[in-house]
Amino acid sequence: MVVLQAGYYGASISFSFPELAIISPRPKLPPPEAVIGCQSLALSSVQLRRLRVAPISSTMASRSTTQEVLPPALDSTSDPPPIFDGTTRLYISYTCPYAQRVWITRNCKGLQDKIKLIPIDLQNRPAWYKEKVYPANKVPALEHNNEVKGESLDLIKYIDSHFEGPSLFIDDPVKQDFAEELLSYTDSFRKDVYSSIKGNVYEAGAAFDYIEKALSKFDDGPFLLGQFSLVDIAYIPFIERFQPFLLDVKNYDITLGRPKMAAWIEEMNKIEGYKQTRHDPRELVESLKKRLMAQL
């Protein structure tokens, strides 16, 4: 695990993964006053060195550097917010990879003041969430213009096209076609890796090879469409979980022999809007282990 930690800017948030059952009754959250961002965290000297030397391009730098104070999660004892009062609200769980996609999108567009985060404790959900906000009773959900919408892949596109901030969709028909192909593969990707965790991990190789090949398609940048886009945002929460888990549990390094993947992860780790949503990899691994054990 030492190797892994050099590349991470951990935040003290625990993790939940829907297919892998439960971790703890209540996710461990940062104290209300905690600031999620590299400055507030206890970093090792290696991490600090990486942070100082990390080259951040001007485009990256403009992608939101707001250090946000995260609100505590609402649980069954919490009152609902004043729903449909005109405020735009993003209901998330700090531990949900699907919600993380939308949270990253909101951060990367610099919408911290326009879209209010409402974290929900999924293990002790408030009844009003299903009754008054989102009958599907899942996160993420977005309250906007007197409506509530769900589904992370729909929401990242919706936020990108309905709100201000830098566009995260690439205006090129060839890239757009490829974006749709990649987005429609996200679910199979997740399922393939998940089933390989239970069985032969080398079967996951094909899923990671697909990503490696995708990263080779455009040579105008290290991201899945060359330049940073919603497609990177759709995959990264799952890679963030699979990478440390497979390394720890199966001794399988997803970046070995996949140089594009290694470079992509390194570049993603420099995106401020993503960094603010990241989890401590040790907690990810421990949570996944517990969940997997519960299923065996």
Ligand SMILES: N[C@@H](CCC(=O)N[C@@H](CS)C(=O)NCC(=O)O)C(=O)O
């Ligand atoms: N397809 C949905 C999946 C969302 C999802 O499964 N969220 C989980 C948390 S990671 C959830 O809310 N689970 C609560 C439940 O199923 O009761 C999306 O992409 O938004």
